[in-house]
Amino acid sequence: MPENCIYIARSSAIAARALAGEMMVMNSADSTFFTLNEVATAIFQAADGHTPLREIVRDRVCEQFDVDPEQAQADAEQFVAELSGHGILLVSNQPLASESPR
Amino acid sequence: MSLMSEVGQKAFNLGVPLAIHMDVTYRCNERCVHCYLDHDDHGEMTTAEIKDVLDQLAEAGVFFLTLSGGEVFMRRDFFEIVEHARRLMFSVKIKTNAVMIHEKEARRIRELGVDTIQISVYSHRPEVHDAITKLPHSFERTIKAIRFLREQGLRVTIANVLMTVNSSDHSGVQELAAALGAQYTLDPTITPMMDGDTSVLSLRIPGEELTEVFRNPALVGSQEEFCAPPKPPSEEDLEGYSCSAGHSFCYISPYGDVFPCVQFPLPTGNIRQQKFLDIWNLSPQMKEVRSIQAKDLTVCSSCSHVSSCSRCPGLAYMEGNMRGPSTADCEKSFYRTGVPTANMLRQGLSKPRPTSGNSAPLIQIRPIAVPA
Numbered sequence: 001m002p003e004n005c006i007y008i009a010r011s012s013a014i015a016a017r018a019l020a021g022e023m024m025v026m027n028s029a030d031s032t033f034f035t036l037n038e039v040a041t042a043i044f045q046a047a048d049g050h051t052p053l054r055e056i057v058r059d060r061v062c063e064q065f066d067v068d069p070e071q072a073q074a075d076a077e078q079f080v081a082e083l084s085g086h087g088i089l090l091v092s093n094q095p096l097a098s099e100s101p102r
Numbered sequence: 103m104s105l106m107s108e109v110g111q112k113a114f115n116l117g118v119p120l121a122i123h124m125d126v127t128y129r130c131n132e133r134c135v136h137c138y139l140d141h142d143d144h145g146e147m148t149t150a151e152i153k154d155v156l157d158q159l160a161e162a163g164v165f166f167l168t169l170s171g172g173e174v175f176m177r178r179d180f181f182e183i184v185e186h187a188r189r190l191m192f193s194v195k196i197k198t199n200a201v202m203i204h205e206k207e208a209r210r211i212r213e214l215g216v217d218t219i220q221i222s223v224y225s226h227r228p229e230v231h232d233a234i235t236k237l238p239h240s241f242e243r244t245i246k247a248i249r250f251l252r253e254q255g256l257r258v259t260i261a262n263v264l265m266t267v268n269s270s271d272h273s274g275v276q277e278l279a280a281a282l283g284a285q286y287t288l289d290p291t292i293t294p295m296m297d298g299d300t301s302v303l304s305l306r307i308p309g310e311e312l313t314e315v316f317r318n319p320a321l322v323g324s325q326e327e328f329c330a331p332p333k334p335p336s337e338e339d340l341e342g343y344s345c346s347a348g349h350s351f352c353y354i355s356p357y358g359d360v361f362p363c364v365q366f367p368l369p370t371g372n373i374r375q376q377k378f379l380d381i382w383n384l385s386p387q388m389k390e391v392r393s394i395q396a397k398d399l400t401v402c403s404s405c406s407h408v409s410s411c412s413r414c415p416g417l418a419y420m421e422g423n424m425r426g427p428s429t430a431d432c433e434k435s436f437y438r439t440g441v442p443t444a445n446m447l448r449q450g451l452s453k454p455r456p457t458s459g460n461s462a463p464l465i466q467i468r469p470i471a472v473p474a
Contacts, residue, residue, distance in 0.1 A: 013215045015193035017165040020116060024109055024165055026193050028215040031257065033106055 008056075008080055008089050009049030009096040016044070027087050034088070039065055039072075040079055047089055049096035053080060113163075113350040117392075119382055120350040121166035122159055123364045126152065126183060127356050128172040132199050132235040134222075136265055136305050138295045139172065146356040149179040151374065153186045155354065158378040160190040170197035170364075172356070175207070184214050193217045197261075200247035201240055208250035219251055220259045221284075226274030234267065248282050258284040264315065265292055265305040276320065288321055291430060293365055294420050306430070309454055312437040331439050332407045339409035340397040347415060348391035352382065362391045366416025368424070391415065394425055401427045405444035407435040429454070 010016070015026045023041040025034045036044055042060040043053075057076045062069050083089040090096055103111070113120035127146055128139045147155065159167070167187055174180050174196060187194050195218045196211070203211075211219065221244060224234040228241035235241075251258050260279040262272055272288055279286035290307055294300045307315075315321060322328040343349060347363035348370075354360055358373040360381045370388045371381030382388060394415065397403050400423065402413055412435075417428035427445040433454045435443050442452055 012188075014191070015165065015188075015215075015217065016191045017160070017163060019109065019113060019118060019120070019163060019165070026165075026217070028193065028217045029255075031217065033109075035105060035109060 005093040006053040006077070006080065007049055007051070007092050007095050008043075008047040008053055008084075009092075010044070010047050011087055011090055014088050025083075025088055029087055032086050034083075034086075039067070039075075043076055043079065044083075044089075049090075053077070110346070110350065114346060117383075118163045118350060119159070119352055120164065121168070121346070122164050122352060122354060123168040123170060124152075124155070124354040125170050125172060125356050125364070126174055126180065127177050129176040130171060130173040130199075131176060131201060132173065132237045132240060134224075134235050135267075136234070136263065136292050136302050138293045138302065140296060141172065144357060146177075147358050147374075149182055151358065152183055155358070155373055155378065156183075156187050156190055156192070158373075160192065162379050162382065165193055166195070167192035168195045168197060173202070174198050175202040181210055181214070184211075184216065188214050188216075195220060197221075199235065199240065199244060200251070201237065201243040203247035203250060205250050205253075208247070208254045208256070211251065212254035212256055216256065218257045218259055220261050220287075221248060223260045223262060223275055223278070225268045225271040226278045227271065230268055230271060234265075245278075245282070248284060252283050258282070260284045260286050262286065262288045263292070264288055264290040264307055266307055267305070269307045269311050269315075272315065272318075272321065288315070290315060290434075291414075293417070296367060298420070309433060309437050312434065316434075316438045329438050329440075331441050332410050332435070334406070335396070335409040340395065340403065342396050342409075343392075343394065344396070344413055344415045348388050352388075360385075362388065363416050365414060366391075366419055366424075368416075368419055391424065398425055399427075400425050401445050401448065406441060407432075407439070407443050411435045411443075 013027055013029050015028060017024050018041065021038055021041065023036040023044050025036060039061055042064065043056055046056040046060045053076060054073065057073050061067060061072045061076065080089055080091060084091045110120065128141055129143055130141050169184065175198060184194060194216045196216055197220045200221045223231065223244060225231045231241035232238055248258055260275065262275045264272060276286045290312060292302055292306045295302060316329055317325055319325050347366050352360060352362055353364040354373065360370050360373060361367055362370065368387050368391065370385040373381065396408050402408050411431055413431045414428045415424050417430055418424050418426045421429060432443040432445045436446065436454055446454060
């Protein structure tokens with residue numbers, strides 16, 4: 001899918017909390033546990049399902065961290081692919097409803 | 103160090119309450135012979151109060167939330183509480199006897215993304231389990247519930263409290279857990295009643311049987327490692343703290359009282375009168391608990407076990423001094439390694455005294471015929 005059409009949302013199956021600026025994330029389905037650095041935390045927190053990833057990278061990453069925009073976009077896509085593989089993030093080329101436990 | 107341990111250490115160093123145990127009720131449909139709780143309702147928090155507490159805990163940085171009781175499903179609003187907790191993105195663990203969990207409840211628990219359900223099973227023999235819970239058919243109902251939960255793909259841990267009346271059943275329960283696809287955990291700790299009554303301590307398994315448990319590789323892994331004589335404490339050990347109570351963990355009762363731990367009945371404040379973070383950060387009692395290092399312990403600082411003992415400051419507090427020894431842990435250290443503790447030596451003992459006070463057998467289950 002074209003990179004500028006990627007939408008991301010947090011799965012309802014996860015638990016998450018910030019600890020000293022870094023996000024702890026656990027998937028209740030398999031108990032995988034991650035900590036995210038500040039940049040990844042910024043992306044994770046902005047994963048509302050309706051803001052395109054490119055916009056998140058531009059506004060939340062490039063604006064706040066001293067990074068090369070192309071590199072930031074590539075890193076963000078890799079990060080999103082990894083977390084979606086673990087069921088932490090939902091990815092689509094259409095806007096998504098951010099899940100909350102039913 | 104695992105990632106989880108690193109996070110735990112970070113929270114400990116920062117004084118962030120990473121994990122909370124909250125009892126939502128003391129009411130229960132079982133009457134377990136070893137239970138330390140008063141099951142009458144003396145004014146539990148309402149649904150709205152609990153939701154407000156959960157909001158505060160999320161704000162304070164709590165990640166791991168254990169909801170327990172009493173029996174949590176005695177509250178009709180329990181799922182509403184869990185739903186709110188999950189909306190706040192806590193990692194939720196539920197402790198229950200599971201007798202009120204059927205297919206529908208199991209499905210709801212899965213939908214809510216609960217991490218683990220811990221369920222008490224005392225024996226693989228129904229008559230022994232039911233004699234301990236004093237609820238007829240509780241074994242059958244609990245096991246049925248575990249099957250429903252497992253069918254939903256949920257993680258279940260069977261907690262096996264070991265006492266005089268079921269001390270020989272741990273292998274059977276372990277096998278049952280494996281057959282059900284559940285994790286197994288064993289706990290030989292019997293805690294005095296909350297009102298200070300120590301009669302339940304007569305249920306603690308005698309030392310020789312404790313040794314047997316500690317030498318069982320199926321329970322402790324490497325026996326050589328687990329039962330190794332204690333190493334002389336380093337300076338770092340003496341600068342260390344007993345446990346996470348008051349550092350990155352605390353307990354909240356159904357009445358809003360905040361304690362350093364579920365097993366540490368030192369009142370530090372009430373959430374109906376103060377904000378949680380004010381209690382956590384400012385309570386003099388919480389600060390005192392937090393200040394105690396191994397080198398400050400009255401007897402244990404000179405004990406050879408100080409670096410490896412599971413000394414519980416809450417049990418020590420219940421014995422009268424939170425800086426003093428916890429006799430139950432002294433016994434565990436001795437029966438694990440065969441090396442007397444400083445607490446025993448100062449009393450001129452080469453082995454622990456048999457459990458004092460009411461040391462009669464468990465009369466509550468005497469009438470039940472327990473097959474060999």
